[in-house]
Amino acid sequence: MADHPMKPPASGSMCALACLFLLSAGILLAAAVYRPFQSRAAASWDPFSRVQQKEEAPAPPPLARRGSYRAAPPAPDAVSPSAGGPADWSPDDDDDADAGPPSPAPAPSEEGWGDGDEDAQCDLFDGEWVEDAAGYPLYDAAECPFLSDQVACRRNGRPDSGYERWRWQPRGCGGTTRLGGAEALELCRDKRLVLVGDSLNRNMWESLACILYAAVPDRLRTRLIDDAGSEYMIFRAMDYNCSVEFFWSPFLVKLETKDNKTKALELDQLPPMLQRTLGADVLIFNTGHWWTHTGKLRAWDHLEWGGKTVQMAGEEAFDGALRTWARWIDYNIDPSRTRVFFRSVSPEHKSVNWCYNQTAPISRGNIAPWFPQSLIDIIEKNIKRMKTPIVYMNITRLSELRIDAHPSIYTITHEGKPLSKEQRQQPLTYSDCSHWCLPGLPDTWNMLLFNFLIRPLPST
Numbered sequence: 001m002a003d004h005p006m007k008p009p010a011s012g013s014m015c016a017l018a019c020l021f022l023l024s025a026g027i028l029l030a031a032a033v034y035r036p037f038q039s040r041a042a043a044s045w046d047p048f049s050r051v052q053q054k055e056e057a058p059a060p061p062p063l064a065r066r067g068s069y070r071a072a073p074p075a076p077d078a079v080s081p082s083a084g085g086p087a088d089w090s091p092d093d094d095d096d097a098d099a100g101p102p103s104p105a106p107a108p109s110e111e112g113w114g115d116g117d118e119d120a121q122c123d124l125f126d127g128e129w130v131e132d133a134a135g136y137p138l139y140d141a142a143e144c145p146f147l148s149d150q151v152a153c154r155r156n157g158r159p160d161s162g163y164e165r166w167r168w169q170p171r172g173c174g175g176t177t178r179l180g181g182a183e184a185l186e187l188c189r190d191k192r193l194v195l196v197g198d199s200l201n202r203n204m205w206e207s208l209a210c211i212l213y214a215a216v217p218d219r220l221r222t223r224l225i226d227d228a229g230s231e232y233m234i235f236r237a238m239d240y241n242c243s244v245e246f247f248w249s250p251f252l253v254k255l256e257t258k259d260n261k262t263k264a265l266e267l268d269q270l271p272p273m274l275q276r277t278l279g280a281d282v283l284i285f286n287t288g289h290w291w292t293h294t295g296k297l298r299a300w301d302h303l304e305w306g307g308k309t310v311q312m313a314g315e316e317a318f319d320g321a322l323r324t325w326a327r328w329i330d331y332n333i334d335p336s337r338t339r340v341f342f343r344s345v346s347p348e349h350k351s352v353n354w355c356y357n358q359t360a361p362i363s364r365g366n367i368a369p370w371f372p373q374s375l376i377d378i379i380e381k382n383i384k385r386m387k388t389p390i391v392y393m394n395i396t397r398l399s400e401l402r403i404d405a406h407p408s409i410y411t412i413t414h415e416g417k418p419l420s421k422e423q424r425q426q427p428l429t430y431s432d433c434s435h436w437c438l439p440g441l442p443d444t445w446n447m448l449l450f451n452f453l454i455r456p457l458p459s460t
């Protein structure tokens with residue numbers, strides 16, 4: 001499938017979607033599948049700590065399974081703790097798999113690292129951007145041979161480079177974003193990091209691969225596998241036994257082309273490739289933008305649940321998909337060996353906050369709403385309900401400030417060609433204000449990720 005810069009969602013596009021689908025058939029599933037959550041004990045949610053195992057687990061009915069991935073056990077309320085639920089994981093012979101939190105990787109020598117309770121609880125996502133020409137960029141675009149044309153802004157002629165030199169400074173946390181590539185590479189030693197999601201997670205994967213590649217002393221001892229469609233990629237630093245993979249899955253649930261060539265978004269099914277992520281040390285998911293596409297840009301022709309075509313409001317479909325994903329995580333991921341992250345929605349800068357011509361971050365002030373809050377609420381609600389501890393990488397706000405960090409007109413067309421002079425003069429049509437230049441903002445997302453990896457999981 002073509003993977004193109006996203007068009008601005010028309011304002012109220014979710015409503016359009018909702019209104020379109022808000023026909024009677026929604027009732028079909030609503031009654032059976034969606035239960036009120038209000039009765040659940042209000043668990044306080046610290047996004048940075050291990051989410052307490054819920055005593056009163058939500059009880060969705062069994063979902064239809066069609067063998068595209070390891071069948072989940074029946075509904076949790078029908079499962080005894082010994083029947084394959086999360087309590088049943090036996091430690092394997094991995095060092096980290098003993099009871100208790102995995103031991104932290106050695107912290108870099110700088111002061112203020114991960115010591116003390118206060119630090120463990122601080123909010124890395126609350127802070128400000130500071131110029132740091134000494135520390136950033138973490139690598140040179142020219143140094144990274146596999147940087148894609150779509151986001152290689154300097155190579156595409158972007159004249160300014162200030163956007164490469166900003167460091168995120170959390171208000172608390174002792175300025176912990178001072179991590180560099182060498183520390184990141186060390187943290188990746190003997191690990192497999194896997195990103196799953198849309199092209200924004202591929203943007204993040206490219207950043208990660210470039211950070212690690214630039215830090216490897218012997219670059220001949222690295223490998224890149226990149227399939228033609230960019231749906232699966234892997235970067236390996238052999239001397240470190242470190243690998244970072246990317247699986248393209250913009251909805252997380254399965255998008256299937258039917259015999260009659262129509263496309264079905266199967267809300268209760270996950271793509272088989274998800275099975276291949278099992279055993280990873282770190283999993284990083286995202287989804288969002290593709291759910292807001294309407295008209296010709298919408299990727300699916302109809303929605304399915306249980307093998308049947310269903311009509312649903314956009315929010316309801318999104319919620320169903322996230323529940324399917326969450327159940328898979330809860331039944332298949334052993335939290336003592338795999339740390340799971342969910343990256344929050346990456347902001348676009350279109351319409352009111354146009355990215356074109358911008359060369360400095362927004363310092364303060366209001367940012368026009370650009371993504372349906374209802375979808376963000378659905379993501380946060382689903383993550384909160386999961387048994388598996390999920391680190392919610394809440395990068396939305398810090399990224400919203402980076403209006404300067406998109407490729408804008410320094411990108412390529414859908415056909416993969418550099419923009420022509422004429423096209424550059426039509427930024428409203430040709431600008432990419434949703435992906436991010438590299439080096440650039442996704443480097444910060446990755447450094448925040450590593451800041452979590454140096455901390456042990458807080459014990460419950």
Ligand SMILES: *[C@@H]1O[C@H](CO)[C@@H](O)[C@H](O)[C@H]1NC(C)=O
Pocket residue numbers: 190191192241242243
């Ligand atoms: C290499 O890394 C993998 C994780 O990706 C780990 O399972 C394996 O034990 C490591 N190999 C060695 C020799 O440490």
Ligand SMILES: *[C@@H]1O[C@H](CO)[C@@H](O)[C@H](O)[C@H]1NC(C)=O
Pocket residue numbers: 258259260262302309
């Ligand atoms: C294509 O097939 C699916 C079921 O496989 C059906 O739901 C859908 O309505 C069909 N679409 C057309 C245009 O025939």
Ligand SMILES: *[C@@H]1O[C@H](CO)[C@@H](O)[C@H](O)[C@H]1NC(C)=O
Pocket residue numbers: 356357
């Ligand atoms: C962008 O900047 C150029 C050069 O400063 C200016 O000529 C042009 O009008 C600006 N365009 C917009 C849309 O602000």
Ligand SMILES: *[C@@H]1O[C@H](CO)[C@@H](O)[C@H](O)[C@H]1NC(C)=O
Pocket residue numbers: 047380392394396397
């Ligand atoms: C994520 O960040 C936004 C903006 O800073 C905040 O409003 C929201 O509550 C945060 N979400 C969570 C789950 O912490």
